[in-house]
Amino acid sequence: MLGKLMGAVAALALFVGSASAADYPEQDIQGIIQWGAGGSTDLVMRSVAPHAEKVLGRSIVMINKTGGVGAIATQFVASQPSDGYTLLMSAENPQLYKVMGLSNLDYADFYPVNVLARGVPVLVANNDAPFNTIKELVEYVQANPGKVKMGSTGPGGLPSVVGGMLSTQLDFKVTAVPFDGDGPALTAMQGGAVDFMPAVLGAAAEHVKAGRIKILGVFDLEASPVLPDAKPIVADYPEFKKLLPWGPFFGVFVKRDTPDEIKAKLVEAFKTGAEAPEFQKLLDDRGYVSLNISGDEADAFLKKWQSTTAWVVYDAGIAKKSPEEFGIAKP
């Protein structure tokens, strides 16, 4: 009797469970953005979400939960039930939490609903700087080690990783001056507080076009259609081929153990959202490379990104812990 009852309860639970997954979404969905209002992650998420909402038929209520390089938002989403009602809208940062000693979470704990796009790093400089290309910059830095000031955004940020790649591949010793983000650093560069900085193309493009700063080159395999005259770094330094393409990225995630049906619905919604022409135009304008990948393909991308970057920051002396401790393979 008891056994039968248990069986019935279990069946009922299963039924209820599957019913809720099939009816998903029955209520509004929360999107936790790990960076502040007006930043590039915020911007990308707020422009893709309205398109995904149309497919889901429910609102995605977006909340900025900042702090701890995004670790607070990541931790928060991990603490919520795995029911697909809390999305993590984030950037590349969690892939470095472990080696930076910020958190025990990374994207192995989350399922990639969509890795939307990748940014292209460029090297830009103050107009008065005595170098005009990446090659001239490298030669100048080698002649004046430690004298050149590089704008940075703190350890783990794009400038520090690109700086780390430069210093592990070439003899490249500069003084990194950290700012609160690439916007403030680019501003400070225009005022002469730093001489050059690695930045994401989208943040720098308008200033370059207006002639307020100059572009030294693109930190990628190919030139970018946004600024076609800037040479890619591999033209002069082919040794960077093994590290590239590399760049910051944006993605939407749910907890790894969310039911498959829900995952599928979210993947479908964000795939459609990412294909929207308005969203694609926004990416083009800002110089982002559209990825629009999910599931295994996205997992492979995330894993490769983590292995390249974690080892670069470790070798450059920025990381606190060795990637080896966490089983992150050497690229």
Added chain:
Amino acid sequence: MMDALSYLFASWLQPELLALTAVGTAAGIYIGAIPGLSVTMAVSILISFTFGWEVNHALALMNGIFMGGVYGGSRTAILLNIPGAPAAIATALDGYPMARKGEAGNAIGLSTVMSFFGGFVGIIVLAAGAPVVSEFAILFQPRDYMLLAVMGILLVGSLSGESLAKGIFAGALGMLLGTVGLDPMTAEQRFTFGSVELMNGISAVALMIGLFGVSEALLQLHNLHLAAVKQKVDKIIPSFSDLKKYLPLSLQTSAIGVIIGALPGTGGDIAALMAYDHAKRVTKDPEVPFGQGAKEGLVAPESANNAAVGGAYIPMLTLGIPGDAVTAVIIGALFIHGLNPGPLLLIEKPDMFWFTVGNLTLANIFLLIFGLTGIRIFTKIIECPKGVLFPLILLLSVVGAYSINNSLSDVWWMLGFGVLGYFMKLYGYQVGPVVLGIILSRLMDDNWRRAIISEQESLPAFFYGMITSPLSAVLFLAIVLILLSQTPVWKAIKMHASPRLGRG
């Protein structure tokens, strides 16, 4: 030119734009008045909301909210001693004492007119001198921001009330609290004890709500037997002679507001505090002492924080660089609407510039209208029985603290600081310096380290740069002068120079 004019008045002539600006300004006043609900938050929510709209419609709403929101913070500061936003802290210092004397109507009226006036100065500077001001703002180096922060720290002298020693203690406590969290330079954890919640530091807004609002509610429990002060509502619109009297001060502090607002690293909060300090220094003999309801103490911060709005748009519209957190979000909105805000915006889309100037002017006029109507009802708030008022203040404080970052831990912090603030006030410590400390802590910490890293950690090179850069030299001299003018040395010199005057 005709084109520019037509864009200037676009939002005045199109009924929908007119209506959206009005709605935005009215909503902004209430959003600004509720602590924890910030203009930044409201504008970023509007980005998704106005996604499908025409860009001018979205901008009209956002401009209105920005204008109204910066002003709205003064409402709760005056009525309940809870600044709606950090930019209204200085307003509470003299506004709340006025309300307790039954002059809340007068205080709100004066702050509304002065906000309007300051806002107007900001817009005029935006329209007439945007390119010049933005080129100037960009010249500020980390070293100069550090000097600005030092200048800000000197405000402790103005905020500490009876005892300077207690003020310095409170200010230092604020600076210490400001260091909690991930070190912005190295991501090293400071005073976090391994807790993820502490990584983001202690929220200055939670601290402010607790120290000002909750502590005041607790303190008032001592006076439960006293009847609420009857508010005079006959003198709401400030008299002409008052306006004439405070006009020079308002102009000076508006200038402070525009410049501080235009600097990409500082906003209305620091502008208002600096303006308050300025007022205290230039006002020889106020009718009522500062801190007890001096009207000068209301005029200065309210002119400055609304002037900072126009200031914040200056680098945004000319260079694509946000002047503060709100303009950073508006830049994001422009991107979503397919525009490329940057240095080329002014050349490629001059209509955007003139539309914004005209629209801000319109919002400023709505601010005056909405600000001056309904004051009578608002002042009734403090007349309501304390058994209703205090639970209301607590509720508002909890909601406000939670909504900063949707985090319950901010609520606990807020309540904790409420109790701390109660004991501080009980023993004659002012809470203003604590908030000042936490606001300036980051500015000072970051920029001092940026400056010294840039000089490859050489102190002689740092001081050499301070003397040789004209901007740094001027700021440094100003600090020395302010410091001297507040110490006995200055009085001795003055006495020596003009013995007859000094004896009085």
